[in-house]
Amino acid sequence: MSIGFLRQALNTLQKQSRSRTSHRVNQWFKWLSPGLSIKRWLLISVGGVLLASLGLAIWIKLTPIFWLIELLRGFLGVITDILPNYISGPLVLLGGLLLLLWGQTRTVGSITKVLRPEGQGGQEELIDVLLAHRRLYRGPKIVVIGGGTGLSNLLRGLKTYSANITAIVTVADDGGSSGRLRQEFGVLPPGDIRNCLAALADEEKLLTELFQYRFRAGDGLTGHSFGNLFLTAMSDITGDLERAVAASSRVLAVRGQVLPATLSDVRLWAELADGRRIEGESNIPKADGKIVKIGCIPSNPPALPAAIKALKEADYIIIGPGSLYTSLIPNLLVPEIADAIAATKVPRIYVCNIMTQPGETQGYSVADHISAIDNACGHRRLFDAVLVHKKSPSAQTLLRYAQQNSHPVFLDREAVSLLGRRIVPANILYEDEIGFVRHNPQKLARVLLRWYSGAHHGR
Template identity: 70%
Template sequence: MKRAIRVSRSASQRLPNRANHWFKWLSPGLLVKRWMFISASGVLLILLGVGIWSRRTPVFHLTQLFGDLLELLTRLIPNYVSGPLVLGLGLLLVFWGQKRTVRSISEVLMSDRDEELVDVLINHRKLNRGAKVVTIGGGTGLSTLLRGLKVISANITAIVTVADDGGSSGRLRREIGVLPPGDIRNCIAALADEEKLLTELFQYRFKAGDGLVGHSFGNLFLTVLSDITGDFERAIAASSKVLAIRGHVLPATLSDVRLWAELADGRYIEGESNITEARGKIVRMGCKPANPPALPKALDAIDEADYIVIGPGSLYTSVIPNLLVPEIAEAISARQVPCIYVCNIMTQPGETDGYSVADHIQAIDRACGQRLFDSVLVQKTPPSAKALIRYAQEQSHPVDLDADAVTQLGRQIIRANIMIEDEETGYVRHDSRRLARVIYRWSERARQKW
């Protein structure tokens, strides 16, 4: 008896859930209801066409036929019984046919996913209606931001630096002549649906093999694809399509740029990795060749953007290199849309020792010779004592917020808790979901004012 009651309750719970699931197909914007209506209209037109073709003057004969059937039916069964019965039978056949159709489609498209097809469609429509956002940067900072933004909008364009000359990217750049794929690889992995598996695959570094040791699989993948497709831009587009990423990843330029920096002690350093290792105060920065041309698609994305995000990332080796492409800086400056800079949480030894938030802003202003953004996002609360001790051993400290100096620079300060801390290692980084949500809310308010 108890088992029968449990079965009955279970069935009664499943019924509302299934009903709610099917009602989802009537959600606005799925473009399903109109096609169901068109299909039904098509069936009626087919019947009408057959009647006309066979010269049966269908309107009269069909009306007469239906009239005779209805008259016979109402003689046998009262109309208050037969009417609802026929109506219910028709609805049942339509429901059954649509259910089997959707199930057949789901079995093919969703065989390896736990989600319902209707939920995937609703999410897909929502993401494709999201705001057009352009992000500018490189390194792990930009990929962290992209992980959060991809659950808010699919209309993302990441403009990424190609000035890296260290590690696996540097070796491929020197030995094969390909543009450094490292930062591009990180961004593609961050925007992919199967991000965890893809990140592990792309970040995998060979531990053996003549000439392979130290190379990451993702870098080699993009390098080979570049050779197959004919150029780096096509390789990125092809890999993005194969991996079904949300949005687009674009290099800032296709020129083989090399960074240089003048330090306060008079030294002149060339190469991104050498600039960091020099551990001096940077007073001026540029690239060779000077004034490299921007990728046209990157400029198009900026022209169409609803808002623009600069950073987070290493100030001099991830963020500023993109802005050394004059056309990109000019395109951002020309757009009358909200633009925000995401400031780093900690200073970076060899790049931003002792820097405050205002110092970061001034460095960007100097590099591109104009003001590009009107707001700056900073971490609200400091890291834990354990993290501060951990970073102090590496000569790194929290970026100080000198609010008065930032205000004098004409920037609005956005304070928010956008940090996540690894309890085991003591390292801190931006939390992708929190960061994306804060930026989204800021952009909505800012766009209303614009």
């Protein structure tokens, strides 16, 4: 019985050893993957060693090298007398290769300890990090336009496919912590930008908790989020919100960039069907009326030059998801942004909301959402396709939303086709534990990238 147990233990150890060896060999071969710029520099290094040796030989007229070669030949002659060359040669070659691999492994291990200290990055190997970095920074240049939680939710999914992401964010928010900071300090509202920075950060979970933390006590602090105060302080230090966001992105290791649509102090207004004119982003949904026209003060705010540059260089433009009149359209009320989108020939898609929003889009269909965007931009087509969720939420969730006068956005296929848009149906719904409906970040990003690949190759 003990012999059988020992045999079983030895077999297990042998399998584990083979598994570890196989993994290690696989990791070594990854260093030869195309695109890492490793092989060329390794060959150049070898060439440099050979060239330096040749130069040394010429400089000292070969005499010491001649005697060194003679000594080496005598030593090799002794070895071959003891062991035939067909045995001693492979053994020496194998020993050299093992020393080389051991040295390279220890070198890479030392570099990894410096670049990725224990507890910062888990067990991921340096080569895997380099390959992922290379893949992400070769991803398409994606520009996403919107605001609110819908935009930050999308960014969480997109950042796993590309690091070349630009989020253009509305600065029309005037409610909550952002609104108070806007009034007290005269800064542009940082709330939506804060959410996007957290979503694109490498350490997203911890940073999101930190940035979303709201003070529950303290004179003047109650209700403010840490992220809003952080960006307000950075704006004061750097001079404006654009520099503040850029500096914050470096500090927080953000994958991509977040840009305000404009640096103007924009204030939204809406005309309702009953003749009322409502001013202020936070007041529009509370008015509980049908919006017939929307605009901003000043009427033609200048766009941030970096945002226009990103749109001109984009491979792919995504509008939404987010509140139609208070998150998406405010960006498009900046004429230069709408003009830049209209002028591009790259794939452009609109991600429609799953549910209608009380005070903004009660009773709206998919075609109504599209028409509202077209009308706000001078009746122009800023996107080619619309992504729509296929399945309805659960009965319990529908009941919960119905109590707030919110319902699934109806897909009126014929009306959408008449507006000249392609329909991209997909199952991208996520229902959280308390019954809130969201887009699933990973599923949404996967569908968007799949559609982009098809649209890009079809052009």
